[in-house]
Amino acid sequence: MTHLVNGFSKLSKEEKLNWIVTTYFKGDTSVKKSITSYWNTDKALQKLHDEFIENTITNFYLPLGVAPNFVINDKVYTLPMVIEESSVVAAASNAAKYWSARGGFKATVRSTEKIGNVHFIYKGDKKRLQQFIATVHSKFYSQTEHITRNMKKRGGGILAVELIDKTDELENYYQLHATFDTKDSMGANFINSCLEEFAAVLRTEAPLYELFTKEEKQLQVVMAILSNYVPNCLVRAEVSCKVEDLKSKEIPDPVYFVEKFIQAVKIAEIEPYRAVTHNKGIMNGVDAVVLATGNxxxxxxxxxxxxxxxxxxxxxxxxxxxxxxxxxxxxDLPLALGTVGGLTSLHPMVKFALELLEKPTANELMMIIAVAGLAQNFAALKSLTTTGIQQGHMKMHLMNILNQLKATDEERLRVQVHFETNTLTHSAVVDFVEKIRS
Structure with a gap:
């Protein structure tokens, strides 16, 4: 309880930092020095970063790497990737180069529908509720005209609003299920603003509806919010070639490779313990580009x-x-993305990433990001079914181990030479460095 604080948000950044250092680090000035070393020397840029969130005290850096040679629908891309995990960018790059010689990746946006709901409680006759919704349905569009006007000019807007009965799962629970097309914006603010207007229509019109009983007029809106589950905002990424064309240095026998590869995928299809890790590998590629593009x-x-x-x-x-x-x-992946709004015009590195991708539309970015996930998955499965995942991963992780050990340039060189012919593990590296130093 001694660490409770009042009015923290009203303190300056410097005062917040001083409180943290005093309260949690016994006033250790080295902690403050470490934190302030991550402040940007460009004060205007730092102010921009400070205002992204509340109670900012510093910046937290992640590496931004690039993966070249991605051929997607016959166009060559270099993908920006923000991630801290060793080997992800290298794996994506290797998969991109491998498939660039085999026709590249194909991607197709299958649908772009986004979803939001108004969740409400209604105690009464379902048919009267259906009649009420039909009566006020046009108001869902007219009352949001001031919100949707610009979106409609870009070809987007509200696609549909329908009543969904969920009373078999939760007593008296109904929802308005609304679908939207938000074009090149992710659309969260747009969707939520529309939903709140829908909710206002329900609150205003229900007490005035003559066919409702007194209890039915007391329809209660619980909340209005978009859904991040977008199964109809879908993109497909794929690769294909003749089996014999898969042959490479790592794949001397493509028939045998394909047999093992397909079995590995089928295991992930039926075994959740494997599927979670399998899909996590896909998200290594997806998240890295999502982060880089400010989504x-x-x-x-x-x-x-x-x-x-x-x-x-x-x-x-x-x-x-x-x-x-x-x-x-x-x-197939459900991806609700944006290339306008949010951080896309504010964060300098996001702007750089989108320019590197030649200013894609939201649909193009969906395809690029899905391909990044498929490439990552192919690279992981290729390693798992041939050399094993650890060989490549540990080589990339070696630099992190050496940094932890504060290895000198001479020690780094000797370690790298040693583990060209010896099994690489964390403990083996520690033992070898200690042996050098002794």
Whole structure:
């Protein structure tokens, strides 16, 4: 209880930092120095970052790398990727180069529908509620005209509003299920603003509806909010080639490789313990580009994993087959993304990332990000079914281990040479460095 504080949000950034250092680090000035070392020397840029969230005390850096040689629908891209995990960018790059010689990736946006709901409680006759919704239905559009005007000019807007009966799952619970097209914006603020107007229509009109009983007029809106589950905002990414064309240095026997690869995918299709890790690998690629382009990776993660369990059991997002001698590897992903609004015009690195991708539309970004996930998945499965995942991962992780050990340049060189022919593990690196130093 001694760490409770009043009025913290009203303190300056410096005062907030001083309170933290005094309260939690016994006034250790080295802590304050470390935190302030991450402040940007460009004061205007730092002010911009400070205002993204509340109670900012510093910046938290993640590496921004690039993965070149992505051929997507016959166009070459270099993908920006923000991630801290070793080997992800390297794996994506390797998969991109591998498939660039085999026709590249194909991607198709299958639908772009986004969803929001007004959740409400109604104690009364369902038929009268249906009649009421039909009566006020036009108001859902007229009352949101001031919100939807500009979106409609861009070809988007409200697609539909319908009543959904959920009373078999929760007593007296109904919802307005609304669908939207938000074009190049992710559309969260647009959707939520529309939903709140829908809710206002219900609150205003229900007490005035003559066919309602006194109790029915007391319809209660619980909340109005968009959904991050967007199963109809869907993109497909895929690769295919003749089985024999898969041959490479790592794949000397493509027939045997394909057999193991497809079995690995089928295991992820039926075994949730494997599927979670399998899909996590896909999200390594997806999240890295989502972050780089200023989109909401938490929303994407939640929606994708719900999609993976849409049939009642958590399963693989990707699938593989051989038909008539053609190997095919593909997946469908629900991705609600934006290339305008939010951080896209504010964060300098987001602007850079979108320019690197040649200013894609939201649909183009959906395809790019889905391909990043499929590439990552292919690279992981290729390693798992050939050399094993640890060989490449540990080589990339070696730099992190050496940084933890504060290895000198000479020690780094000796370690790298040693582990070209020896098994690489964290403990083996520690032991070898200690041996050098002794």
């Amino acid at each position: 909401d990776f938490r929303a994407i993660e939640a929606g994708v994993h719900a999609f993976a369990a849409k049939d009642g059991k958590y399963t693989s997002l990707s699938h593989a087959e051989v038909e008539d001698g053609i190997f095919r590897f593909w997946m």
